[in-house]
Amino acid sequence: MTARSASRTQPTGQPALATDIPSLERLLGSAAGQTLAAEVGRSRLTTTLRQILDEARSQALAGTLAASALEIDTLLSRAQTQIQAQDQPRLRAVYNLTGTVLHTNLGRALLPDHAVQAVVQALSAPANLEFDLSTGRRGDRDDLIEDLLCELTGAEAATVVNNNAAAVLLMLNALANRREVVVSRGELVEIGGAFRIPDIMQRAGARLVEVGTTNRTHPADYENALGPRTSMLLKVHCSNYAVTGFTRSVSVAQVARIAHNHGLPAAVDLGSGTLLDLTQWGLPREDTVRETIEAGADIVTFSGDKLLGGPQAGLIVGRAELIRKIKKNPLKRALRVGKLTLAALEPVLALYRSPELLADRLTTLRLLTRPAAQMHQQAERLQPVLQQALGPEYEVQSSPLFSQIGSGALPIDQLPSHGLSVRHAGTGRSGRALKALEERLRQLPRPVIGRIAHDALWLDLRCLEDRDEAAFALQLQGPVA
Numbered sequence: 001m002t003a004r005s006a007s008r009t010q011p012t013g014q015p016a017l018a019t020d021i022p023s024l025e026r027l028l029g030s031a032a033g034q035t036l037a038a039e040v041g042r043s044r045l046t047t048t049l050r051q052i053l054d055e056a057r058s059q060a061l062a063g064t065l066a067a068s069a070l071e072i073d074t075l076l077s078r079a080q081t082q083i084q085a086q087d088q089p090r091l092r093a094v095y096n097l098t099g100t101v102l103h104t105n106l107g108r109a110l111l112p113d114h115a116v117q118a119v120v121q122a123l124s125a126p127a128n129l130e131f132d133l134s135t136g137r138r139g140d141r142d143d144l145i146e147d148l149l150c151e152l153t154g155a156e157a158a159t160v161v162n163n164n165a166a167a168v169l170l171m172l173n174a175l176a177n178r179r180e181v182v183v184s185r186g187e188l189v190e191i192g193g194a195f196r197i198p199d200i201m202q203r204a205g206a207r208l209v210e211v212g213t214t215n216r217t218h219p220a221d222y223e224n225a226l227g228p229r230t231s232m233l234l235k236v237h238c239s240n241y242a243v244t245g246f247t248r249s250v251s252v253a254q255v256a257r258i259a260h261n262h263g264l265p266a267a268v269d270l271g272s273g274t275l276l277d278l279t280q281w282g283l284p285r286e287d288t289v290r291e292t293i294e295a296g297a298d299i300v301t302f303s304g305d306k307l308l309g310g311p312q313a314g315l316i317v318g319r320a321e322l323i324r325k326i327k328k329n330p331l332k333r334a335l336r337v338g339k340l341t342l343a344a345l346e347p348v349l350a351l352y353r354s355p356e357l358l359a360d361r362l363t364t365l366r367l368l369t370r371p372a373a374q375m376h377q378q379a380e381r382l383q384p385v386l387q388q389a390l391g392p393e394y395e396v397q398s399s400p401l402f403s404q405i406g407s408g409a410l411p412i413d414q415l416p417s418h419g420l421s422v423r424h425a426g427t428g429r430s431g432r433a434l435k436a437l438e439e440r441l442r443q444l445p446r447p448v449i450g451r452i453a454h455d456a457l458w459l460d461l462r463c464l465e466d467r468d469e470a471a472f473a474l475q476l477q478g479p480v481a
Contacts, residue, residue: 099460167314172204237271256296273302309364
């Protein structure tokens, strides 16, 4: 008995029987089944159909199986839908309308087009990752970016690992294992993902020596902490917070002088790390890597995917003899980066050779420097589109906002921005309605990520560039509400 005849012989409204279920062979042998098997693979289709038929048998035994569900085309369509759902990537492009440019949960810095093209090439062709083209012998992958990093920072040597936490871990293990590292209490930071300086230091085998207090540390505190087991003095960038009020800290130059007077290195974990003075683009002040080196730091670690605007990486620059020790450490191999990171990092670094062109070519800087007036105009264009999509239950307005840089970079500084505010205008609890809307926006083909605060859903447009606006607006015209 075929599936089609089974559905016809059952009385109207009566559930189908287990004996009415078509065989797996019949489904695979049908014309539609053969076409689908050629597209997705016979073994995969077989596995999926078995699961569907098992579910149908369970429904039949429970008396809940509809005869219409046993049509061959229906069963194959269901299998195709399940396979397509399985093939949807878990890592998806989203619209970042949170107002945080370097959003850790959304991948931080976006790569400029030139870097993206370099990654594609590295993916699709062999590359000289560890091959010296001039000698024909094995090379060092750090050679691909070391000269460029030294040129941009003024350091003698450089190496790269997979993130800044790894850079700090490797630096401490290579230079301070079983010895003491002096750090101000006000710099014992914890950032996202439970990265804590004391924990990293313990894992690296170094002994932490805290000096000063949470809000005030003096040069004498460092001097008094030195002993025969001291390996280095370390300064740490205060990510994600700022200590204000009755405070005092010791500068890199002062720490470096104290360290050098006692024959010790001075290390700086610069955190986000920037290569140029951001004030020339109207952004808040942040010490550059070059300035930190010139102030006397012997080793500086910083991130590649924050203010630098590149891929996730931990960069270590400084004195050549110290970099050599770091590169000889066995952990270096475990923490090294692959060809994709290096392929992306080199063109990003190369952009810094032409600083006057950087605001146009470096995606992160372009987003950070977008004029609020430009986003205001964008909000005026999108407001009626979103209002029509949501209907009278919600009120959409063009609203001034403040963005933040994110990822621990300049944590208290905000950037004037503009976007859309969505408030619940219907009856019932507004909080529940806003959460439901926020969830629906996350379920769109390209999810829209905003933030709920002060009884409104806020969609900051800083990271929605003009080239993406048409596609964003078109998606809003679909079933949002």
